[in-house]
Each structure stands twice: as C-alpha cells, then as structure tokens.
Amino acid sequence: MISMQGKRGLVMGVANERSIAWGIARALDAAGAQLAFTYQGEQLKKRVQPLVAGLGKGERLFEADVTDDASMDAAFAGLKETWGSIDFLVHAIAYSDKAEISGRFSDTTRGNFLNSLNISCYSFIDVARRAAEMMPEGGTILTLTYQGSQKVIPFYNVMGVAKAALESATRYLANDLGPQGIRVNALSPGPMRTLAGAAVGGARRTFKHTETNAPLRANATLEAVGGTAVWLCSGAGCCTTGEVVHIDGGYHIIGMPQPEALPK
Numbered sequence: 001m002i003s004m005q006g007k008r009g010l011v012m013g014v015a016n017e018r019s020i021a022w023g024i025a026r027a028l029d030a031a032g033a034q035l036a037f038t039y040q041g042e043q044l045k046k047r048v049q050p051l052v053a054g055l056g057k058g059e060r061l062f063e064a065d066v067t068d069d070a071s072m073d074a075a076f077a078g079l080k081e082t083w084g085s086i087d088f089l090v091h092a093i094a095y096s097d098k099a100e101i102s103g104r105f106s107d108t109t110r111g112n113f114l115n116s117l118n119i120s121c122y123s124f125i126d127v128a129r130r131a132a133e134m135m136p137e138g139g140t141i142l143t144l145t146y147q148g149s150q151k152v153i154p155f156y157n158v159m160g161v162a163k164a165a166l167e168s169a170t171r172y173l174a175n176d177l178g179p180q181g182i183r184v185n186a187l188s189p190g191p192m193r194t195l196a197g198a199a200v201g202g203a204r205r206t207f208k209h210t211e212t213n214a215p216l217r218a219n220a221t222l223e224a225v226g227g228t229a230v231w232l233c234s235g236a237g238c239c240t241t242g243e244v245v246h247i248d249g250g251y252h253i254i255g256m257p258q259p260e261a262l263p264k
C-alpha cells in the first residue's frame with residue numbers, strides 16, 4: 001500500500017458521505033495523510049463536521065465559498081497559520097443552476113454560464129495559485145472533471161463547457177507550476193450517485209448506460225477514485241502532470257453500445 005505518512009493536504013468539496021471529495025479523503029486518510037477540509041456554508045458544516053471528526057487525526061475545518069474572495073482569503077490564511085505548508089490539494093467543486101442541466105444547451109443563460117464557469121473552473125485557478133504558495137517543496141493539485149467535456153452527454157450542457165475549460169486550465173496550470181515541482185491533474189470518474197451527479201437530467205439512465213457499455217461493465221466507486229487520488233498525490237505519481245485520468249470502467253474509449261445493449 002502507498003504511504004502518505006507525514007503528508008498534509010486540503011480537501012475542498014465534501015457535502016456529505018457520498019461526495020467524491022469524501023471518497024478521496026477517506027483513501028488519503030487510510031494511507032496516513034493528515035487532512036484539512038473546507039465546507040461551503042453553515043448548512044453543510046453540520047454534515048461535514050461529524051464526518052471529519054470520525055477521522056481522528058487532528059483534522060482542520062475552514063469555511064470557504066469559492067465565489068467570495070474574503071472567504072477564500074480567510075480559509076487559506078487559517079490553513080497557513082495552522083500548518084505553514086501543504087503537500088496536496090483536492091478541488092472537487094462544481095455548480096450549475098439545476099434548471100439548466102435538464103433542458104437544451106442552447107437555452108443556457110448568460111448569468112448561469114458565468115456563474116457555472118466561475119464556480120466550476122475559475123475557482124480551480126484561484127485555489128491552485130493559493131495552494132502553490134504553500135508548497136515550497138512541490139506538491140500535487142487535483143481537480144474533478146467528467147467526460148461531458150469532450151463528448152456530448154445529453155443534459156450535461158453548460159457543465160460540459162465548464163469541464164472543457166477546467167481540463168484546459170489543468171494543462172496551463174501544470175505548465176506554470178511544473179518548475180516548482182507541483183503536479184496538476186484532473187480525475188475523470190464516470191457518473192456517480194452524489195448530490196451534484198443527481199442534479200443532471202437523466203442521471204439514472206446515464207449511470208445505467210455507462211455501467212452496461214463500459215469495457216469493465218462497472219461504474220466508478222468512491223474507493224476507485226480515492227485510490228487514484230492517492231497514487232497521484234504520492235511519490236508513485238511523480239512524473240504525471242497535466243493529465244485527465246479516467247476512472248470510468250473504460251467507458252470513454254467506446255464508440256458504440258456493446259452488442260448485448262443493442263436492439264436484437
């Protein structure tokens with residue numbers, strides 16, 4: 001098993017026990033890492049605090065809304081005061097108005113476009129810069145993307161555009177931060193049953209379709225995403241940067257439905 005003993009990092013985006021960020025946190029914790037967390041607001045603090053308390057390694061908790069510079073300044077100042085430096089950061093944050101991820105992409109409003117891109121993409125650039133300032137010895141920065149960035153997934157709509165921008169930002173950040181020994185990668189799980197996942201129109205059908213047609217005939221699990229995050233955050237992933245790493249049972253390589261899924 002890969003050891004993350006002596007490593008410290010920040011996990012952003014836990015909303016509940018089904019959050020991808022929580023799956024990643026559990027895996028990093030099991031590998032020995034010490035974790036700090038951010039939560040979006042008081043409402044979510046009630047859910048996140050008991051989860052984090054169960055880890056029992058002196059975890060830290062900070063409020064952070066990525067659309068609010070003052071809140072981000074306070075969270076990172078608190079983290080710096082507590083630990084001085086970190087070794088990794090996980091960004092598992094995205095948002096679109098639910099009404100615009102169930103209809104036609106061409107109906108995307110300017111307001112939701114800007115808000116979705118701000119929360120789902122710009123926030124990653126912002127946190128990567130803040131995290132890099134706390135990584136004097138190098139480190140790893142991860143974000144979460146989805147294949148709807150590259151191919152049309154019905155109803156994913158503006159989130160697909162946001163994820164395309166996020167994957168591009170991952171490459172630009174990897175190039176900027178590489179000379180400091182900081183690796184920047186995106187994990188791309190297939191559909192998962194989370195709050196954000198369930199908000200996308202047709203979520204159940206997408207989940208079933210992916211499971212039926214992926215080469216491994218399986219969907220991603222929190223454990224699979226967590227294991228991949230541990231690999232990338234550890235020395236084992238030391239020469240990988242600017243990548244989009246799929247954790248989707250291989251679904252993204254498929255060009256048409258499997259024979260058993262086609263009409264007879």
Ligand code: NAD
Pocket residue numbers: 012013014015016018019020021039040044064065066067091092093094095119144145146147188189190191192193194195196197198
């Ligand atoms: P989730 O709902 O558990 O997590 C989304 C998180 O984003 C929440 O913790 C929420 O508080 C946070 N967030 C939203 N707006 C914020 C803001 N203004 N400030 C701070 N935090 C904010 O759902 P999830 O599926 O675990 O999503 C995590 C990431 O994984 C997202 O980037 C999502 O797009 C990505 N992803 C999800 C799936 C899926 O099918 N669920 C697949 C691939 C990628």
